[in-house]
Amino acid sequence: MISGDERLPLYQRLRDELSTRIAEQHWRAGEAIPSEAELAKHYEVSIGTVRKAIDSLVKEGMIERLHGKGTYVRRARFNASLFRFFRMQNLAGERRIPEGRVLRMELTEAPSIVISNLKLAPGTQAINISRLRLFDGNPMLAESIWLPHDRFAPLLALKPSEFPDLLYPMYEQRFGQVIASAKESLTAEAVGPLHARLLQIEAGSPVMVIERLALGFDQHPIEWRLSRGPASEFRYHVEIR
Amino acid sequence: MISGDERLPLYQRLRDELSTRIAEQHWRAGEAIPSEAELAKHYEVSIGTVRKAIDSLVKEGMIERLHGKGTYVRRARFNASLFRFFRMQNLAGERRIPEGRVLRMELTEAPSIVISNLKLAPGTQAINISRLRLFDGNPMLAESIWLPHDRFAPLLALKPSEFPDLLYPMYEQRFGQVIASAKESLTAEAVGPLHARLLQIEAGSPVMVIERLALGFDQHPIEWRLSRGPASEFRYHVEIR
DNA sequence: GAGTGGTCTAGACCACGGT
């Protein structure tokens, strides 16, 4: 027996049910969910219906099938996504993780664009982190990261040197905040004096501007960041169908 | 009876079979393919297998299901894709088609980047079109379009004023070249003197550079174009999962 | 009402991963 709107198809209600369970961390990231046969028996539906529900969750990237082993809740895997931006300069096409250097962190009143993106109440304070990403000591990206205070308060106790290069795994381990998807938007602009200095490029030269809103499984906003990098180092690829 | 590698699953061989038929224009764009029941009978497979094959073609965007009507071969619908780049400045979020003004067309030796993208033999000549796209008379995009001579030779007889605003429908109607997908890549740069003049912007201001390789159903390259537009007018959106 | 795609079932058999 599955709850939910009776008018919806069974496999969709089952999809919602499983999706909710995963979002609630009933099954954790990296763990296997019950087998298809078990789910079919428990929810009293045919195995074909279970497969259809699971199919859609796989397509959404929430879970992962491993033939002969089971169906697993996916771990956050955003590490690679950032690399879509970087021009692969290394001959081997290496995917090195850029060094992350935190310049400043403060609790401050959130500007309106952060308020609306993180869905905060007007006048709320939020955590703002300024960070530089570097390859071989060369600045590649200047990031301004905004986090809601209520979910990330303990973060303020950290020293800049204690931040890891990749933040999302830390969000998951220390705060239980799993990034499931993100929306990005890209523009370019002539660099201003502040970022020209940070990125060590000539004032007025073109920079790519990347806005990213990172969301949890239940679509609630977790982090908003604005990044700038020298345009010459960026190339973004898309396939249109 | 379905041909193809016996080791591949049935539904995948059926997918390939249907895909080939569509690419060969056995069923034309806009027409319906046979019903699921008919296909199941003809190929002597169960209807579930037919549905799985059709599912994957739908996901690829080659065909489209219309409940109660049939399954149709998709028409090229690239008109909308270009708009992903434009900042919607109109309050209503209108999707107007920008005017296309052909500045120059010539048959000339293809540069190496065109050779490799269009898979031409070295030293081959190709058709090059310079075109400006405008909104309300304001230049938005300067395009340099490259086409293989063998497929598009009759195009050279056209006068600049005879070109339509949208080229892909013309490719389809006059040359039987259907654009099925495209690969794009985005960068930004400081504008050079030539494009500054064309786009009527200040020399050195940032422009978005969009490279697009347009492909047919069988993945052969049909058109390569390089477009530049003022960065302030562009915003590109992506969802990462 | 005839014909289409959409949902759902119950079960057989295969391919793969571990023990």
Place this chain on the structure above:
DNA sequence: CCGTGGTCTAGACCACTCA
């Protein structure tokens, strides 16, 4: 060997479109 997901079948019934 067992348990997992992957393929495939044959058929019932529903929802939608159009004449």
